[in-house]
Amino acid sequence: MALIRDDVKRAARLARIAVNEAEADEVLEQLVRIFGMIEDMRAVDVAAVEPMAHAQNLALRLRDDVITESDQRELFQSVAPRVENGLYLVPKVIE
Amino acid sequence: MHDATLKTLSDALAARKLSSVEATELFLGRIRTLNGRYNCFITVDEDRSLAQAKEADAARAAGRAEPLTGIPIAQKDIFCAKGWLTTCASKMLSNFVSPYDAHVVERFNRAGAVIIGKTNMDEFAMGSSNETSWYGPVRNPWDTDRVPGGSSGGSAAALAARLVPAATGTDTGGSIRQPCALTGTCGLKPTYGLVSRYGMIAFASSLDQGGPMARTAEDLALMLNTMVGFDLRDSTSLDRPVEDYMSDLQQSVRGLRIGLPREFFAEGLQPDVAKVVEAAVAQYKALGCKITEVALPNMGLSVPVYYVLAPAEASSNLARFDGVRYGYRTPQYRDLNEMYEKTRAEGFGAEVKRRILIGTYVLSHGYYDAYYIRAQKVRRLIAEDFARAFEKCDVIMGPTSPTTAFKLGEKAADPLQMYLSDIYTIAVNLAGLPGMSIPCGFDTQGLPVGLQIIGNYFREAQMLNVAHQYQLATDWHSRVPPHI
Numbered sequence: 001m002a003l004i005r006d007d008v009k010r011a012a013r014l015a016r017i018a019v020n021e022a023e024a025d026e027v028l029e030q031l032v033r034i035f036g037m038i039e040d041m042r043a044v045d046v047a048a049v050e051p052m053a054h055a056q057n058l059a060l061r062l063r064d065d066v067i068t069e070s071d072q073r074e075l076f077q078s079v080a081p082r083v084e085n086g087l088y089l090v091p092k093v094i095e
Numbered sequence: 096m097h098d099a100t101l102k103t104l105s106d107a108l109a110a111r112k113l114s115s116v117e118a119t120e121l122f123l124g125r126i127r128t129l130n131g132r133y134n135c136f137i138t139v140d141e142d143r144s145l146a147q148a149k150e151a152d153a154a155r156a157a158g159r160a161e162p163l164t165g166i167p168i169a170q171k172d173i174f175c176a177k178g179w180l181t182t183c184a185s186k187m188l189s190n191f192v193s194p195y196d197a198h199v200v201e202r203f204n205r206a207g208a209v210i211i212g213k214t215n216m217d218e219f220a221m222g223s224s225n226e227t228s229w230y231g232p233v234r235n236p237w238d239t240d241r242v243p244g245g246s247s248g249g250s251a252a253a254l255a256a257r258l259v260p261a262a263t264g265t266d267t268g269g270s271i272r273q274p275c276a277l278t279g280t281c282g283l284k285p286t287y288g289l290v291s292r293y294g295m296i297a298f299a300s301s302l303d304q305g306g307p308m309a310r311t312a313e314d315l316a317l318m319l320n321t322m323v324g325f326d327l328r329d330s331t332s333l334d335r336p337v338e339d340y341m342s343d344l345q346q347s348v349r350g351l352r353i354g355l356p357r358e359f360f361a362e363g364l365q366p367d368v369a370k371v372v373e374a375a376v377a378q379y380k381a382l383g384c385k386i387t388e389v390a391l392p393n394m395g396l397s398v399p400v401y402y403v404l405a406p407a408e409a410s411s412n413l414a415r416f417d418g419v420r421y422g423y424r425t426p427q428y429r430d431l432n433e434m435y436e437k438t439r440a441e442g443f444g445a446e447v448k449r450r451i452l453i454g455t456y457v458l459s460h461g462y463y464d465a466y467y468i469r470a471q472k473v474r475r476l477i478a479e480d481f482a483r484a485f486e487k488c489d490v491i492m493g494p495t496s497p498t499t500a501f502k503l504g505e506k507a508a509d510p511l512q513m514y515l516s517d518i519y520t521i522a523v524n525l526a527g528l529p530g531m532s533i534p535c536g537f538d539t540q541g542l543p544v545g546l547q548i549i550g551n552y553f554r555e556a557q558m559l560n561v562a563h564q565y566q567l568a569t570d571w572h573s574r575v576p577p578h579i
Contacts, residue, residue: 055527
């Protein structure tokens with residue numbers, strides 16, 4: 001699975017990070033080496049092994065379906081780049 | 096007084112030989128004079144700190160003092176603290192004043208501790224040298240041409256330079272232990288789930304764990320007593336009986352079984368680091384411990400596994416930084432997509448972008464099973480290696496880092512070399528075990544070496560006992576860098 005520049009550009013598009021051609025080439029070179037190291041994982045047989053998501057074997061806790069948070073909209077929106085009438089402003093999505 | 100341990104300061108405050116305002120002013124003064132040399136702090140807010148110190152003194156006068164009341168503690172800039180700029184060392188959050196407290200900050204505040212400032216770190220905790228910070232690198236007090244390690248490098252360097260008596264850190268792949276090793280300080284990464292991740296800016300959620308950093312094991316125990324606790328707001332926080340981590344410190348370590356994994360002493364380990372760590376093990380033998388060899392055969396795969404899992408989780412966690420609700424937004428854009436793409440291209444540094452791209456790639460259609468699921472399977476093999484090793488021993492010991500502090504710029508251009516500086520610490524995060532680092536000597540250039548102590552799940556009290564007994568018999572932990 002040799003990585004090519006289009007893979008980098010596709011991942012960048014999915015991750016919503018703008019990259020130009022020069023950056024894509026530079027990242028590609030580093031990613032090829034990093035994935036070369038990652039390929040070492042293939043050395044072991046994992047056919048009979050269960051994936052381990054994290055260290056604690058926990059079931060997600062459930063809580064009663066009641067409101068526990070107070071309304072702090074103004075406080076939280078005070079750190080937003082652009083707000084108006086309690087709404088976050090972004091460029092128009094639908095023409 | 097600036098060389099005093101947390102315990103000594105706590106006792107002096109209790110005996111009314113010192114007020115919190117005096118202690119806070121003392122350390123603020125040192126930061127004012129010396130921070131320019133080391134760049135340990137991103138934010139210092141003297142008025143805010145002194146206001147907390149006055150409250151602490153008032154609480155003590157009213158008879159409401161706890162062991163940490165009035166103690167100045169530095170918070171790694173990954174912990175949200177209400178009213179404080181909280182940047183995670185990223186341009187992306189360079190304007191983010193947190194509207195709330197992290198659980199850890201809340202607990203220190205409730206205990207009456209004083210926030211003395213927010214420490215520098217690798218951007219979003221991604222790095223092992225503190226060079227990825229948007230606020231510039233931290234310099235190692237033992238040699239200012241060298242890195243302090245990372246990602247909690249600001250906290251570690253501040254401790255070594257005696258700018259603070261205690262600090263917090265977080266450890267996803269070694270970010271508490273490795274900088275402690277490189278600066279001659281002490282740090283502990285607790286069992287996954289003991290310290291709440293609420294308000295601790297997420298990097299890789301299945302690995303991230305906050306922990307204490309200080310200059311003695313006893314101080315770590317004092318801090319851990321405040322940091323550990325169940326929190327409903329973190330879905331992986333563990334509801335366990337409260338422990339007193341100070342209670343076992345004085346016990347003898349006679350008969351303790353220490354496991355040495357041969358994989359920790361293989362190629363890649365700096366020879367004088369190996370020598371110093373072997374001498375520390377010999378010291379434990381002299382204290383009556385039994386040394387036995389153990390095997391961690393899959394440990395060599397921990398770096399590859401980590402660089403699939405951690406970036407995968409990071410790519411998902413860092414999707415929230417889009418310039419809409421908080422943080423940086425690019426000044427010019429034509430449409431929503433361009434706003435996202437430019438905000439993230441400009442707001443994140445090179446290492447963060449690299450990891451987001453790796454994570455996005457391994458989670459994308461067609462690669463998920465080959466990378467992500469396979470890495471999770473190998474992760475289990477690594478955890479099972481530790482379980483087998485702990486059948487034969489009580490604690491595992493080895494070097495924390497394969498080298499001592501390296502030069503600024505030495506590994507910055509080569510991510511792979513940088514990743515390998517966490518080769519002995521990453522497996523502990525993958526397994527979710529507790530691990531710590533304490534100073535155990537110096538290399539031939541006079542740079543500090545860290546001894547890593549790994550315990551079984553929830554054996555923090557035992558590990559702290561093991562470290563404390565070593566510190567009663569040696570004085571490596573009290574050595575001060577030159578010119579301090």
